[in-house]
Amino acid sequence: MSLALNQWTTRRWSVAEAVDGCVRHGLEAVGLWREKVAEQGLAQSVKLVREAGLRVSSLCRGGFLTAGGLPGEDGRKAFAQALESNRQAIDEAAELSAACLVMVVGGLPGVRPGEPLPANGFTRDLAGARERVAEALAELAPYAGERGVKLALEPLHPIYCPDRAVLSTLGQALDLSLAYPEEQVGVVVDTFHVWWDPRLFEDIERAGRRIASYQVCDYLHPLPADVLLGRGMMGDGVIDFAPITRAVQAAGYTGDVEVEIFNADIWAADPDEVVATMKARYADVVLATS
Amino acid sequence: MSLALNQWTTRRWSVAEAVDGCVRHGLEAVGLWREKVAEQGLAQSVKLVREAGLRVSSLCRGGFLTAGGLPGEDGRKAFAQALESNRQAIDEAAELSAACLVMVVGGLPGVRPGEPLPANGFTRDLAGARERVAEALAELAPYAGERGVKLALEPLHPIYCPDRAVLSTLGQALDLSLAYPEEQVGVVVDTFHVWWDPRLFEDIERAGRRIASYQVCDYLHPLPADVLLGRGMMGDGVIDFAPITRAVQAAGYTGDVEVEIFNADIWAADPDEVVATMKARYADVVLATS
Numbered sequence: 265m266s267l268a269l270n271q272w273t274t275r276r277w278s279v280a281e282a283v284d285g286c287v288r289h290g291l292e293a294v295g296l297w298r299e300k301v302a303e304q305g306l307a308q309s310v311k312l313v314r315e316a317g318l319r320v321s322s323l324c325r326g327g328f329l330t331a332g333g334l335p336g337e338d339g340r341k342a343f344a345q346a347l348e349s350n351r352q353a354i355d356e357a358a359e360l361s362a363a364c365l366v367m368v369v370g371g372l373p374g375v376r377p378g379e380p381l382p383a384n385g386f387t388r389d390l391a392g393a394r395e396r397v398a399e400a401l402a403e404l405a406p407y408a409g410e411r412g413v414k415l416a417l418e419p420l421h422p423i424y425c426p427d428r429a430v431l432s433t434l435g436q437a438l439d440l441s442l443a444y445p446e447e448q449v450g451v452v453v454d455t456f457h458v459w460w461d462p463r464l465f466e467d468i469e470r471a472g473r474r475i476a477s478y479q480v481c482d483y484l485h486p487l488p489a490d491v492l493l494g495r496g497m498m499g500d501g502v503i504d505f506a507p508i509t510r511a512v513q514a515a516g517y518t519g520d521v522e523v524e525i526f527n528a529d530i531w532a533a534d535p536d537e538v539v540a541t542m543k544a545r546y547a548d549v550v551l552a553t554s
Numbered sequence: 555m556s557l558a559l560n561q562w563t564t565r566r567w568s569v570a571e572a573v574d575g576c577v578r579h580g581l582e583a584v585g586l587w588r589e590k591v592a593e594q595g596l597a598q599s600v601k602l603v604r605e606a607g608l609r610v611s612s613l614c615r616g617g618f619l620t621a622g623g624l625p626g627e628d629g630r631k632a633f634a635q636a637l638e639s640n641r642q643a644i645d646e647a648a649e650l651s652a653a654c655l656v657m658v659v660g661g662l663p664g665v666r667p668g669e670p671l672p673a674n675g676f677t678r679d680l681a682g683a684r685e686r687v688a689e690a691l692a693e694l695a696p697y698a699g700e701r702g703v704k705l706a707l708e709p710l711h712p713i714y715c716p717d718r719a720v721l722s723t724l725g726q727a728l729d730l731s732l733a734y735p736e737e738q739v740g741v742v743v744d745t746f747h748v749w750w751d752p753r754l755f756e757d758i759e760r761a762g763r764r765i766a767s768y769q770v771c772d773y774l775h776p777l778p779a780d781v782l783l784g785r786g787m788m789g790d791g792v793i794d795f796a797p798i799t800r801a802v803q804a805a806g807y808t809g810d811v812e813v814e815i816f817n818a819d820i821w822a823a824d825p826d827e828v829v830a831t832m833k834a835r836y837a838d839v840v841l842a843t844s
Contacts, residue, residue: 372792375775375792378776380775380776381775381791381792388792388793388794389794390749390750390794391797394752421712421713422711422712422713422750422751423711423712423713423777425749425750425792426773426775426792427775427776432750432751432752433751433752433753435752435753436752459680459715460680460712460715460722461712461722461723462684462722462723462725462726463723463725483716485665485670485671485716485717486668486670486717486781487713487781489779491776491777491781501671502662502665502671502678502715502716503678504678504679504680507681
């Protein structure tokens with residue numbers, strides 16, 4: 265396993281700057297975001313990472329597959345649009361030779377990420393939303409497989425169930441993945457999202473080589489008012505990383521370990537200092553080798 | 555099943571006022587809090603509920619059993635204190651003939667509910683904290699059994715794992731309960747805490763008559779800055795209650811259904827209006843009979 269920078273951690277860096285930063289700090293891999301790749305241009309992004317000799321540890325992100333749960337024509341249109349957008353994300357991941365496309369599957373149909381509940385036009389049918397995810401996956405997994413892209417289903421902390429991901433546990437994501445070949449569909453283990461799960465260690469073992477991505481950041485307590493930004497540098501929160509890292513390794517994961525932090529203070533800091541701190545904490549806290 | 559008022563929903567009401575309110579609104583049961591019972595006096599509280607002919611659907615709350623996970627003498631002292639406090643809570647529940655004593659088991663050792671992480675003096679050993687809960691339960695369950703009190707283990711939403719409860723899923727609470735007779739240890743199904751759980755329906759079925767309390771309130775989205783207050787009146791949030799209610803009934807639960815809401819707006823409102831709204835929403839949303 266080796267340390268990788270997810271570019272959202274150094275959010276103000278473009279793809280070009282993140283690639284330079286990785287090289288400057290001796291990192292071998294970078295996790296990219298579609299928005300940033302679009303700003304840089306896909307072809308230019310591909311060229312930059314290749315010339316720098318970097319691996320693309322993930323492309324973030326596909327998903328948001330649940331809007332099809334809205335009734336009638338609205339639902340059918342939303343489902344078709346979600347599939348189209350995801351096919352495009354898969355194409356981009358293929359161009360970038362990304363190790364996986366991270367899938368944040370979406371929340372309750374009609375609830376937009378980070379926004380209040382609409383007065384109407386959303387549904388509380390959680391079971392139905394989960395079925396829509398399975399249906400979309402059946403469409404997308406073969407498409408991804410044909411292009412050599414692995415879809416990485418990311419379970420999100422239950423706090424994000426209303427608006428971002430109805431996949432709430434590693435076990436649930438894993439169960440969904442099992443219908444597909446290992447090279448088409450895997451799962452993400454992100455410490456922030458799964459640290460509390462009483463079944464975590466048995467599900468990591470059960471996942472084995474289905475683990476497509478291991479992402480680390482800490483869980484701050486108390487969470488800030490915008491819960492999306494409750495991620496912290498490893499060591500600043502409540503997570504005991506070393507046992508999780510050992511379990512992921514024991515399960516057979518040999519990929520990159522991305523640090524992905526959504527945090528207003530970290531975004532405001534000097535990105536080079538953030539990367540330096542991240543490297544130190546990775547050794548001290550995540551691997552606990554010191 | 556019949557509707558009960560958990561007195562924290564009408565937080566400014568004393569035990570005497572809550573008892574009067576239940577009678578006035580035709581409710582047959584009330585869930586009491588230890589703080590309120592202490593203010594009213596235990597003997598007086600017993601007298602009030604008996605004379606009013608009310609059942610005490612629960613006493614809230616015992617628990618906070620994890621501080622024993624602190625190292626050395628601090629841990630041993632904290633563990634002994636927690637046991638002592640819980641024996642007292644059990645005695646009170648016995649006096650009140652409460653249907654159960656709700657157990658909020660505590661978070662990471664050294665992290666106080668609702669407070670920031672201390673600079674030091676806490677531990678990230680989540681697995682160890684969970685073992686402390688099991689150890690404490692082994693002490694307390696027989697004590698409760700001798701007094702005819704049922705301990706009701708409450709899994710809390712994972713957002714509360716750092717500071718309030720290392721029991722995070724119904725399945726986990728249920729597994730812990732199985733070592734004891736059904737009349738000594740059961741589980742709480744509180745919709746706010748468990749609505750997102752992909753294993754919810756199978757674990758409700760598996761729990762069967764272990765369900766010692768069914769509590770309802772909605773999950774607001776987005777959560778307020780103080781996540782403790784993210785509970786809403788049924789119908790104001792994201793939970794689809796009717797399937798959960800049906801599952802709890804099908805599992806064999808025949809007890810009271812407590813409405814327990816922590817919400818600044820509801821606490822500021824006229825308690826009689828709150829109870830009237832609660833009755834209407836119970837019929838319309840929780841039972842979905844209309």
